[in-house]
Amino acid sequence: MKITDDSPSVLSALDRPNSYIGRSVPRPNLKRLTQGRGQYVSDVALPRMAHVAFVRSPHAHARIVSIATETAKKSPGVIAVVTGAELAKVMTPWVGVLTHLKGLKSAPQHAIAVERACWQGEAVCAVVARTRAEAEDGCELVEVSYDPLPAVVDPETALDPTTPVIQPDLGDNLCFERKLDAGAVDKAFAESDAVVETTFVCGRHTGVTNEPRACVADWNEGEQRMTVYHGTQAPHMMQDLFAKHLGLAHQQVRVLTKDVGGSFGIKVHTYADEMATVALSKMLKRPVKFVADRLESFVTDIHARDHRIKAKIGVKSDGTITAFEIDDLTGIGPYSVYPRTSGIEANQVVNLVGGPYSCPNYRAQTRVVFTNKNVMCQYRAVGHPIAVAVTEGLVEQAAAKIGMDPLELRRRNLIADDAYPCTSAAGLKFEKLSHHEALAHLDAMMNYAGLRAEQAKLRQQGIYRGIGFASFIEVTNPSAAFYGVGGARITSQDGATVRLDAQGAVVVQTGVTEQGQGAEAVVAQCVASSFGVPLDRVRVITGDTDVTPYGGGTWASRAAGIGGEASWQAGKALRANVLAVAGSMLQTTPETLDIRNGVVVDKTTGNERLPLEELARVAYFRPDTLPAGIQAELMVTRHYVPRAWPFAFTNGIQASYLEVDTDSGFVKLLKHWCVEDCGTIINPQLVDEQIRGGVVQGIGAALFEQCLYDERGQMLNGTMADYLVPMAVEMPDIECGHVVSPTADSELGAKGAGEAGTAGAPASVMNAINDALRPLGAAPLTDMPFTPEKILRALGKV
C-alpha cells in the first residue's frame, strides 16, 4: 500500500485560503504516543499517593452479614480498610433515572455496597495501602460473611410473580417499558404477501478498553479542593457528580483528563469504585489511585447489548415492506446506571428499528428488567447494532422469502433521497439522508454483480461464500433532547476559547476531549482554517475543568460536529478581533484585510501587510502605540449547540463478504465495505479510521464477544483469553466510501462518524453468513455471536 499524505479538498463552501477542512493532516498528538510519552491516568504518580483495591462480592446476590477488618488493617503497608457504611458518611448514594424516560425507576446505589451485594463483582469493602500489591494482600485478609440470596439471572422470568424482587422498595423488577404503535400495523400484515417472524438475540458484551478504568483522586485539605485525574469522556459531567455526592461546590472540584487508553462509551458513566476512590481521598486527606485490573474490568465495566427481540416484517410480492413489529426484552443488572440510565439503549432500539425505510406501519414494545448481573448501559453506537441487526436481518429474510435480490428490495423501500426533511414511523426527524446514493456507491465500489458471479461459481465447487448488507441510520450531534430535558446535568453545548499568543500562534481550549478519535486534530483544523494560520501554529488544550469552556466531552459522535463548529466560530471571531487591531495599525478598514498562512494580508491582492507575530508584539508589549480607544481582544470564546434538530442523523450502508467452512463452522472474513454520510468531512483519514475501528468492534459482536453467565449469576469468561476480541489475523481489509450531505444547522455542516461502523457491521456479517448457508437449507442464524458451534448446529452437523 501507499501512504498518501493528504487528499484534495472535496469542499468549496469552507475552502478558505490554506483551509484544512477536508484534508487528511496527521494528528498533532501522535508523536507523543508513538514514543511512549503519553500521560494516561494509570501513569500518574503523586507525592503521598496511596492505592486502593476492593474486596468484591463473589455472590450475584447476598446479604452482607458482617465484615471483619482487623487482620487486614495490620497487614504490611495497609493504611485504611473502609466498609460501605463507613464510606456512606462521606459520599451520598445516587439514582440513575431520567424524567423523559417516563416511568423509569431505580434504587439508590452506594459507592461501596451497604447491607447487600447485588451482582458478582460489586465492591463490599475497600483496602487502601502504600502499593496496589499491598492493598490486594490486605483484601485477602478481610473476612466478609455473606448470606446468599436467590439471584435473578433470566430476563424472561424476571417479571414473573414467583421471581424475587431485587429492589423491594421498587415493587417489581421492571426498570422501564415503552410501547409505540404507528400507522395500521395489523391491517398491513393482513395485506402482506409474505410475513417473516423470528427472534434475534444479541450477546451481552463489553468494551474491553486496553487501558482499564483509572482515576487518581487528590483531596487537598488546605485548599479544600479535589483534583481528580480521570480517564473519562466527560470531565465536566464528572466534576458535577463528584461535587454533588461529596457535598462540594463545582469550584472545589477539578477533573483532569489527559490521554485515555480507549473509551468507546465505557468511560462515560459513574462507576461505584471510582466514586469510592474520590471519597476515600477526601476521607484520608491524601491522593488515592485506583486502576481496575482486567478481571475487575470484566465484572464492573458496563456491559451492553443483552437483548432478545421477537420481530416480524411484512412484505408484498413487489418488495414493498408493509410493516415492522418488535417485542424487545433486556436485563440491565440491579441498578440503572447513573446518570445516563440503562433505559437509553432499549429506547434507541425502539426508535431505530425500520429507520432507513419509508414504511409507516411500526409497532414496538420494550421492557427493561433488573437482574443480578453486572450493570448494562451505553456502549459505542448505543442500541444501533441491535436495531440494525433486527431490521436488516428481517429485510434480508424477507427478500429471500419472496425471491428478490436484497439490494433491490432495499432500493424499493429506502426513504427517497429527495424526500427530506421527513419523519420516521418512530417519530425521528431526518434533515437530509442519502440512502440511495450510498447504496449505489457501495454497489459500484464492491463490484456486487462480479461478487455474485464469483459466489455462484465457487458454490459449484463446494465453497460457501456469502454477501450481506446493512443499511443504517446513526444518531449523532445530540442536542439537549438526549439528556438535558430529562433532568441530567450533562451539557449538550460545547465551547472553544482561542487566544493569540505573544508570538502570533494560537492556543485553543475546548470542552470536547480526546480519547484517540482525533478530536484535537479536528479542533486544530477548524481553528487553523477559520482563523488563518498553519496547523503547526495551533495548540489544543483539552480535559481540564479549570481551564476549558464548559462542555459535554466526547461521546455520541459529538466532538467533530459540535466541538468542531464551536472551534470554527471561535477562530472566525478571533480573526475579526485581530483584523480590527490590524486595521488600526495599518490605517485601513478591517474589511479589506484577511489572515492567511499566519500573516495579515490584503484581501483582494493577497499581498502581505503584517505578520501576526508583529501584531501580537504591539498588542501585548506596546499597546501604548495603538490609537486611543483601541483595545486588542486577542482571546475569544464561542459555543455551539444544535438547535434546529434534536439529533443530526447520519446514514450509510455496509457490506460483508465472507466464506464459511462448513466442516469446522469457522467464518473467514474476506472483505468489508462501508459507505457513510457524515456531512462535511473535516479529516477524511480520521473519518475512515473511525469507520474501520467501529466496523471491527461490530464484527467482534457478530463473531466472538459475549459475557457468559451461569444460572447463579457468575460470569464465566472474565479474562482476555476467554472473552474473545478481534485479532489482526481474523479481520479483513475494510474499504470506506462517502456521500456528503452537510447539516444546515451549523456552518461547518459536520455530523458524527464515530459509531457508524459499529452500528452496521454485526448485521452485515449476520446476513452474509446466512447468505452463505442458505443453499444448504440452514435455518437463518439470528443468535449473536455466531460461533462455529452455532453454525454447525444450523447445518445439522452437531
Add this chain to the structure above:
Amino acid sequence: MSDTALSITLIVNGETVSERVDARKTLVDFLREDLALTGSHVGCEHGVCGTCTVRVNGEIVRGCLMLAVQCDGATVETVEGLSDSGEIADLQAAFEQRNALQCGYCTPGMLATAQDLLKRAQTSGRVPSRDEIREQLSGNYCRCTGYHAIVDAVEAVAIARAEAK
C-alpha cells in the same frame, strides 16, 4: 518491601540499573513503578493483550509474564529506548502518517512486535504479505483501529526498508 526482595542488576535502554525488587514483581511493573518508564503499558496482566511487550536480550517478551528478578543480568529495551536510539523512527513515522493508532495505549507494544517482524523480514530478504503481518501482530490487541491502518503502516515500512537495501 517484603523479606522476599532480591537485588538485580540489568541494562535498561543502555543504562545499567541496580535495584532491590520484590520477587513477585513483574518486569512491566518494575519498569513502570521503579524506573518510571511508563511507555510500556499494562492491559490484561495475563499475557494476552500484548500492551506490555518489551525486548529482553533481543527477543520480544510479555512484560507481565516475566518477573523482574528473572531479568538479572539481562538487556531490556522499552519504547523509550527504541525511540531515543532512532531504531524505529521510520516505523513511528509511518504509524503517525497513517493514523495507525488512536488511543495509543497498544502502540508501544505494537511497535516492538512490528519491529521484530520487520527485522526478521530484513534478515530473510522477503517483504511479508499483509496476511503474514496480520498473523504476526495477532498477539497485540488494538481495540481502536480495526488493524487495517496498522497493517498498512507496517507493510509500507517493510517495502521501504527492502527498497533501501
